[in-house]
Amino acid sequence: MAAVRSLSKFFSLRSFSTTTKRAYADQMSFTFAAGNQVYYEAKSVKQVDVPSFSGSFGILPAHVPTLAVLKPGVVSVYEDSGNVNKIFVSSGTVTINDDSSVQILAEEAHPVANIDVGTARDILSKAQSELSSATNDQARAEAEIAIEVGEALVKAAE
Amino acid sequence: MFGRFGNLAPVLAQNGQQQQQRGMATLKHISMRLKSVKNIQKITQSMKMVSAAKYARAERELRAVRPIGDGTKQFYEKAEVTPIADVPAKLVIAITSDRGLCGAVHTSVARHIRNELAIDDQNTKVVCVGDKSRLILQRLYGKNIIMACNEIGRLPPTFIDASKLADAILKSDYKFNSGEIVFNRFKSVVSYNTQTLPVFSLASVTAAPKLSIYDSLDDEVVQSYLEFSLASLLFYSMKEGACSEQSSRMTAMDNASKNAGEMIDKLTLTFNRTRQAVITRELIEIISGASAL
Numbered sequence: 274m275a276a277v278r279s280l281s282k283f284f285s286l287r288s289f290s291t292t293t294k295r296a297y298a299d300q301m302s303f304t305f306a307a308g309n310q311v312y313y314e315a316k317s318v319k320q321v322d323v324p325s326f327s328g329s330f331g332i333l334p335a336h337v338p339t340l341a342v343l344k345p346g347v348v349s350v351y352e353d354s355g356n357v358n359k360i361f362v363s364s365g366t367v368t369i370n371d372d373s374s375v376q377i378l379a380e381e382a383h384p385v386a387n388i389d390v391g392t393a394r395d396i397l398s399k400a401q402s403e404l405s406s407a408t409n410d411q412a413r414a415e416a417e418i419a420i421e422v423g424e425a426l427v428k429a430a431e
Numbered sequence: 432m433f434g435r436f437g438n439l440a441p442v443l444a445q446n447g448q449q450q451q452q453r454g455m456a457t458l459k460h461i462s463m464r465l466k467s468v469k470n471i472q473k474i475t476q477s478m479k480m481v482s483a484a485k486y487a488r489a490e491r492e493l494r495a496v497r498p499i500g501d502g503t504k505q506f507y508e509k510a511e512v513t514p515i516a517d518v519p520a521k522l523v524i525a526i527t528s529d530r531g532l533c534g535a536v537h538t539s540v541a542r543h544i545r546n547e548l549a550i551d552d553q554n555t556k557v558v559c560v561g562d563k564s565r566l567i568l569q570r571l572y573g574k575n576i577i578m579a580c581n582e583i584g585r586l587p588p589t590f591i592d593a594s595k596l597a598d599a600i601l602k603s604d605y606k607f608n609s610g611e612i613v614f615n616r617f618k619s620v621v622s623y624n625t626q627t628l629p630v631f632s633l634a635s636v637t638a639a640p641k642l643s644i645y646d647s648l649d650d651e652v653v654q655s656y657l658e659f660s661l662a663s664l665l666f667y668s669m670k671e672g673a674c675s676e677q678s679s680r681m682t683a684m685d686n687a688s689k690n691a692g693e694m695i696d697k698l699t700l701t702f703n704r705t706r707q708a709v710i711t712r713e714l715i716e717i718i719s720g721a722s723a724l
Contacts, residue, residue, distance in 0.1 A: 306498035308590035308666065314498050327652065337646040340506070342655040366659045368502070370509040371644055376502035378663055380590055 301334040302374040305350070305360070307382035312360060313350070320351040321375060323367050324425075334373055341367045345425035347385055348377065359385040361429045363422055388430040397423030458705050465698045472691035478532070479684035486620075486677035489587060493617060493674045500667030503660045504628070512631050512639040514609030519554040522610035522630065523547065524600070524665070525568070526672040527561035528584025533680035536615050536672075537563035539625045543613050548572050556605055560596065560669070577605055588673055593666035601658060608632050614668035615675035621682060623675035628664050633657060 303321060305312040321332045324346030343365040350358040365379030400419035407413040506512075523544050527537040541564050548555055548568075552575055559565040559579040569576060578599060583592075610630035615623040633654055636642065 304498055304502050306496075306502055308496075308499070311495050311498050326655075338644050339646040340648060340652060340656045342652060342659065364659070366656050366663075368506045368656075370505060371641075372509065374505065374509075376505055378499055378502050378659070380594070380659075 300373065301332070302372075303350070303377075304375065305348070305377045305379075305382070307362070307365070307379040309381055309383075312358075312382065315374075318350055318352050321377070322349040322351075323377065324348070324362075325367060332367075332369060332375055336369050336373070336375070338371045339367075339369050343367060343377070343379060345422040347425075347429045348379075348382070359429075361385050361388060361426065385429050388426060390427065390430040393423065393426040393430045397427055399423075458702070458709060461698060461702045461705060465695065465702055468691055468694050468698060472688055472695065475684045475687040475691060479681055479688060482533075482677050482680040482684060485587075486674070486681050489670070489674040489677050490617070492587060493670050496667055496670045499663050500628075500671075503663045503667070506660070507629060507631065510636075510639050510641045510645065512629075512636050512642075514629075514631065515635050515638055518608040518634075519551070520606060520608045521551075521555045522558065522600070522605065522607035523555060524558045524610065524612045524630070524668075525560060525564035526612060526614035526665075526668045527559070527564040528672070528676055529562040529581050530584045530676075530680075531563060532683060533676050534683045536623065536676050536679045537561070538567065540564060540613050540615060540672075541567035543625050543627075544568060545571065548575060556607070558600060577603060583669075584673065584676065588666065588669035590662070590666050593669060594662040596665055597658065597662035600661070606632075609635060612664060612668045614672045616671050617674040617678065620678045623679065628668060630661060630664065631657070 300317050301319075301321075302315045303313050303318045304315055306314070319333075323330065323332065323341070324344050325341035326344050327341060329346070330341075343362055345363050346361070348360045348362055350360065352358060360382050361384070362377075362379040362382045365377060365382075368376045368378075370376075397420065400416055400423045404413065404416035404420060407416050525540050525544055527540050531537070544557060544564070545568065548557075548571075552572060555575060556577045557568060557572065557575050559568065559576055561583040562579075562581045565576065565579040565581075580596065580599075607630075609632065611627040612630060613625065613627050616626045617623050633650065636653055636657060637650070642648070
């Protein structure tokens with residue numbers, strides 16, 4: 274995928290002088306909405322790094338269209354001004370369309386700065402004790418998901 | 432409640448004419464009715480205040496949720512997903528609530544579904560969210576309802592509610608090919624319109640003509656993607672529905688208070704007129720009695 278990206282970058286660089294009409298491809302229309310808050314709405318940003326079940330990946334403008342399911346972790350948004358905004362997500366989806374619009378829809382998302390390390394550790398240890406006391410398959414699966422979120426929370430907060 | 436108000440008015444007008452012959456008994460009746468209308472007005476006024484507060488909250492929350500709904504729709508539009516024509520199984524999700532007294536929000540959702548069922552009720556199944564749609568639809572199309580949930584509308588809907596519902600729909604053994612969510616889209620305090628959002632099955636998404644341009648997809652990713660997007664679409668439509676319901680209840684209760692005010696004016700007038708008539712009649716009786724002596 275990286276090869277494709279660098280190739281497309283190469284092409285866009287080369288054709289920049291001849292076709293300025295393709296300017297839309299250098300712009301990313303980025304939407305990041307969660308159940309609790311909207312972070313970006315059709316904003317232009319430089320780069321977005323997302324954690325997904327098929328591995329973490331970075332999204333630049335004109336990324337190849339794809340779908341992915343988010344796993345608990347930190348989404349890093351590199352804004353045009355140079356700021357890096359780190360936001361923790363629990364779960365959700367990423368959609369990259371062929372018109373270079375990117376949608377991240379999360380169940381819940383909070384800025385990493387708002388996460389308290391101590392509380393995150395408490396959540397992790399509580400989830401671990403729930404796993405050991407789980408009796409049926411469903412409870413075990415739920416506890417495993419809680420541990421995954423807890424581990425990601427602790428990692429993000431540290 | 433409005434129907435009852437409407438019916439009362441002609442009855443009262445008749446009473447107003449009759450009481451001039453009958454006197455005391457109807458005077459009491461009028462004062463009793465006056466009191467009850469005043470109580471009703473108090474109730475509708477406080478209901479209006481409550482729903483105004485709830486509406487303000489629902490509207491604030493809706494504004495934050497709209498990007499989720501729009502974002503989820505984008506993929507289906509851009510990938511040009513269409514239902515597969517030769518599999519007719521269809522699922523309709525009605526977004527209403529348990530509570531009435533809010534104008535026609537629930538009936539317009541139910542009417543939309545009824546019109547669809549009237550065309551084809553063999554291959555369409557309904558999921559009722561909220562008691563109101565179930566009550567309206569079960570008389571004619573009870574066998575089409577595969578699931579109904581209640582306890583909707585007391586508290587603002589949350590993402591957890593939506594994901595529970597999505598989970599229940601996906602776990603039900605009904606294999607739908609295409610589906611739609613019928614809900615009221617909030618426009619302004621005085622207006623909403625009944626709209627639908629499409630829901631697709633895995634088969635129709637994988638058959639979409641433009642899906643091939645999307646990179647590195649396997650069925651598992653698409654399946655989890657669809658599950659999550661069903662939950663977010665439901666969450667979005669529940670928020671829209673809740674907001675339209677509260678705004679509609681606010682206007683309905685405002686009208687009810689106004690109508691009650693009109694009735695109170697009319698009743699007070701009849702009450703005073705009747706009281707005067709009774710006094711006059713008693714005076715005439717006393718005077719004519721005295722003059723007969």
